[in-house]
Amino acid sequence: MALLAIETSCDETSASVVHEGRILSNAVSSQVALHAEYGGVVPELAAREHLRNLQPMVRAALAESGVPISRIQGVAATRGPGLPSALMAGLKAAQGIAFTLRLPFFGVHHHEAHLYSPWISGNPAQARFDEFEPNVSLIASGGHTILVFVESELKHRVLGATVDDAAGECFDKSGKLMGLPYPAGPHIDRLAAEGNPKAFDFPRPKLSDPDDDFSFSGLKTSVRYCLRDHPGILDDRKGLADFCASVQGAIVDVLVAKTIRAAKRMGVRCVTASGGVSCNGGLRRQLASACARERIKLRLAEKAYCTDNAAMIGVLAERQMILGKDPTPCDADIMPSWELAGTKV
Ligand code: KG4
Ligand code: ZN
Numbered sequence: 001m002a003l004l005a006i007e008t009s010c011d012e013t014s015a016s017v018v019h020e021g022r023i024l025s026n027a028v029s030s031q032v033a034l035h036a037e038y039g040g041v042v043p044e045l046a047a048r049e050h051l052r053n054l055q056p057m058v059r060a061a062l063a064e065s066g067v068p069i070s071r072i073q074g075v076a077a078t079r080g081p082g083l084p085s086a087l088m089a090g091l092k093a094a095q096g097i098a099f100t101l102r103l104p105f106f107g108v109h110h111h112e113a114h115l116y117s118p119w120i121s122g123n124p125a126q127a128r129f130d131e132f133e134p135n136v137s138l139i140a141s142g143g144h145t146i147l148v149f150v151e152s153e154l155k156h157r158v159l160g161a162t163v164d165d166a167a168g169e170c171f172d173k174s175g176k177l178m179g180l181p182y183p184a185g186p187h188i189d190r191l192a193a194e195g196n197p198k199a200f201d202f203p204r205p206k207l208s209d210p211d212d213d214f215s216f217s218g219l220k221t222s223v224r225y226c227l228r229d230h231p232g233i234l235d236d237r238k239g240l241a242d243f244c245a246s247v248q249g250a251i252v253d254v255l256v257a258k259t260i261r262a263a264k265r266m267g268v269r270c271v272t273a274s275g276g277v278s279c280n281g282g283l284r285r286q287l288a289s290a291c292a293r294e295r296i297k298l299r300l301a302e303k304a305y306c307t308d309n310a311a312m313i314g315v316l317a318e319r320q321m322i323l324g325k326d327p328t329p330c331d332a333d334i335m336p337s338w339e340l341a342g343t344k345v
Pocket of ligand 2: 114308
């Protein structure tokens with residue numbers, strides 16, 4: 001069954017065609033440049049941009065896949081969580097296509113799609129559910145930082161989440177204080193590669209707390225005070241690189257330590273990571289060495305599937321369908337605050 005999927009939960013307009021787990025296309029139009037001048041995503045601008053880009057992305061995804069619209073057998077879209085007006089644009093477009101063509105429609109949970117995105121691999125890309133094993137999964141993005149125990153396919157339980165800022169928000173806000181452009185995460189990543197992570201001693205919030213929650217707002221405040229107390233430290237490239245490496249080191253240390261600890265406690269031999277922050281070079285390296293040390297298998301989402309994309313929405317919808325989940329009504333509404341299934345323990 002060829003499935004057309006649409007994702008518009010934040011600032012990426014994406015459409016994809018998947019068929020039996022294979023990603024036949026994954027067209028993504030990013031709005032980063034549009035929002036950069038405001039230092040963050042402006043919801044109404046995002047929604048307007050989605051409306052402008054949806055049709056070209058759907059056309060591009062269909063063309064690249066080689067599957068004519070007449071052979072599409074199902075339509076999926078992100079139903080939540082996300083920015084209400086942005087979600088509305090993609091969900092209603094997808095439902096319109098499904099209704100008009102009399103196809104089943106599937107409304108997908110955005111974070112649940114991230115959870116399974118590390119299983120997409122290879123060239124051509126394919127969802128490898130045959131390789132699935134129970135895992136602890138880190139989802140780290142601009143809006144969320146969540147640790148999830150994935151017991152079996154489509155059965156998971158949230159272990160912990162950030163109690164304030166997300167890891168990506170901490171990268172972006174710290175970067176803003178340093179005068180870096182939005183989103184600052186990739187800039188900090190690049191500069192950190194040249195710097196000394198021990199140059200500045202930032203706190204590792206909640207590192208020694210026994211729970212699986214995170215907190216990053218205090219770290220951002222430490223960054224602010226450090227810059228206030230040491231004017232001029234960013235004036236040369238070395239100072240900036242050291243500062244970036246130190247901030248990144250603090251964020252990554254916490255993410256890695258808490259993920260590994262949760263994996264050991266839950267008794268799983270596999271860790272996965274996804275979401276925009278999982279593109280971070282330091283995080284990828286540190287997770288790899290910690291997992292190797294603990295003899296835990298690591299599945300990092302490939303970078304194209306770390307950030308928001310419709311392929312992961314299509315892959316999950318198709319898997320849910322195969323495992324017997326019913327379609328979503330064509331008039332179902334958006335769910336901007338949709339909690340990931342499973343109770344926090
Ligand atoms: O998943 P994503 O594309 O969008 C959502 O927030 O849902 O994540 C975007 C976040 C931003 O905060 C951005 O700064 C961060 O991911 N990010 C990175 C890197 N690439 C993207 N953070 C650190 N290092 C990176 N290389
Ligand atoms: Zn996301």
